[in-house]
Amino acid sequence: MSGTENDMLRLRVAQADMIADDIRAFELVRADGGELPEFTAGAHVAVQVPNGSLRKYSLCNDPADRDRYVIAVKGEDPGTGGSRSMVDQAKVGDDVMVSPPRNNFALVKSPAGYLFIAGGIGITPIMSMVRHLAGSGGRFKLVYCTRNVDGTPFRDELAAPALRGKVIIHHDGGDLARAYDLWPLLEQPKGQHLYCCGPRGMMAAVRDMTGHWPASAVHFEAFTEPARRKPDDRPFTVRLARSGETVAVPVGVTILEALRAAGHAVPSSCESGSCGTCRTALISGEADHRDLVLAEHERHNTIMVCVSRAKSDELAIDR
Numbered sequence: 001m002s003g004t005e006n007d008m009l010r011l012r013v014a015q016a017d018m019i020a021d022d023i024r025a026f027e028l029v030r031a032d033g034g035e036l037p038e039f040t041a042g043a044h045v046a047v048q049v050p051n052g053s054l055r056k057y058s059l060c061n062d063p064a065d066r067d068r069y070v071i072a073v074k075g076e077d078p079g080t081g082g083s084r085s086m087v088d089q090a091k092v093g094d095d096v097m098v099s100p101p102r103n104n105f106a107l108v109k110s111p112a113g114y115l116f117i118a119g120g121i122g123i124t125p126i127m128s129m130v131r132h133l134a135g136s137g138g139r140f141k142l143v144y145c146t147r148n149v150d151g152t153p154f155r156d157e158l159a160a161p162a163l164r165g166k167v168i169i170h171h172d173g174g175d176l177a178r179a180y181d182l183w184p185l186l187e188q189p190k191g192q193h194l195y196c197c198g199p200r201g202m203m204a205a206v207r208d209m210t211g212h213w214p215a216s217a218v219h220f221e222a223f224t225e226p227a228r229r230k231p232d233d234r235p236f237t238v239r240l241a242r243s244g245e246t247v248a249v250p251v252g253v254t255i256l257e258a259l260r261a262a263g264h265a266v267p268s269s270c271e272s273g274s275c276g277t278c279r280t281a282l283i284s285g286e287a288d289h290r291d292l293v294l295a296e297h298e299r300h301n302t303i304m305v306c307v308s309r310a311k312s313d314e315l316a317i318d319r
Contacts, residue, residue: 008048008097009036014068016092020153022075023121024087025060027068028098035066039101041129042195042221045069046099051085058125058197058221059101060154063132069098072153074121104275105195105221107132112191113139117182117206119198120146125221126197127154134163142167143182145198147174182209189213197221203274203292211295220292222274236310240264240319241283255305255315264319266305273307280304281318286311 015027030036044058061070075087090096105125107114114133116126123144133140146152148171158167172178186194186209194217196206203220210218233251238258240247249258256278259266269277273291282303288311291304303317 008099010095011036011069011098013090013092013094013096016090019072020155021151022087023072023151023153024075025070025072025153026086026090027070028096029068031095033067036069037100038066039063039069040103041107041132042105042125043101043103043128044105044125045071045101047071047086048097049082049086050089051082053082053085055082055086056223058105058128060124060127061131062135063128064135069101072121072124104270104277105197105219107195108193108216108219110191110193110217112193113141115185115192115194116140116142116144117194117196117198117202118142118144119202120151121153122196122198122202122221122223123154124197126195129195130158130163130167140166141185143180143185144169145180145202146171182206186210186213189217191217193217193219195219195221197223200292207292207295211297215293215295215298220274222270222272222292233309236312237314238310239314239316241316242319246314249309254307255303255309259305259319268306271306273304276304278304278306283316283318285313285315287315 011028012031013026014029017025019025039059041063044056046054046056049055057071057073059069060072061068073083073086075084107129116129118126130142144158152169155169158169170180194210196203200222229252235248235250238247238249238255247258247262249255256266256268267277269275274293276293280303282301287303288309289299290307293304294302
């Protein structure tokens, strides 16, 4: 997501509190105390962090709040150090540029209720959902997996008596053998909508376990993009079946980027393989699927062009 000088908001850091190991919560407000653009549960904003880069953070407060945005930022940042700079350098009284809220992970109306699965800092968009549903009497169950107690933001709120029976907090100590067994919850779809956010490995496992669920009932939010290149990546071409045009896709460039560079308008939103906006029909060739959206039975004739690549020399897509 990108922001421009015309649509970014100048907000002030009103609070900056450590809420878990290396995780700081920031309350952002207008300097004049005025209302902020409204948002819905699951929304995120882009923040220009102290090192100058733009980072996406989910809003974790109740959407009923109109006077503040609350984000929680984990200092770990294997990329350019943007989140690290936010945790270490942003302080109360600082002004930061923030985009209006945007939502690729919105709650869909679900009379049967919701099942939330969160891992680590992936709790942030789901906290907004929990607060919204708890305040409106909505039905939900949350499974929240972290390494340990000290690395669990919002643990006191989620352990409150009002949420007893609705929230399971599980610590695995970083040991896969102690991971929470999600299969009993996912084996039989019960009409709920599932929302999952956390490490890509966890989300991939949930995707695999929900292949028999209706695709429209399973929702993912990814905070990180898959690796832009893997050791065995190689260039390939994409053939546009309607025109016969071919587009080269080099290593380190996505199909989406290559198509746009060739002058083609392609819809997208998350660009991390989790929202489904760039879903494209695959006509021939063998895809290297790297998304979190497609069920196994969809993979022979569909591709998410924002993240996936090719195992064959050429892919033909319906464009």
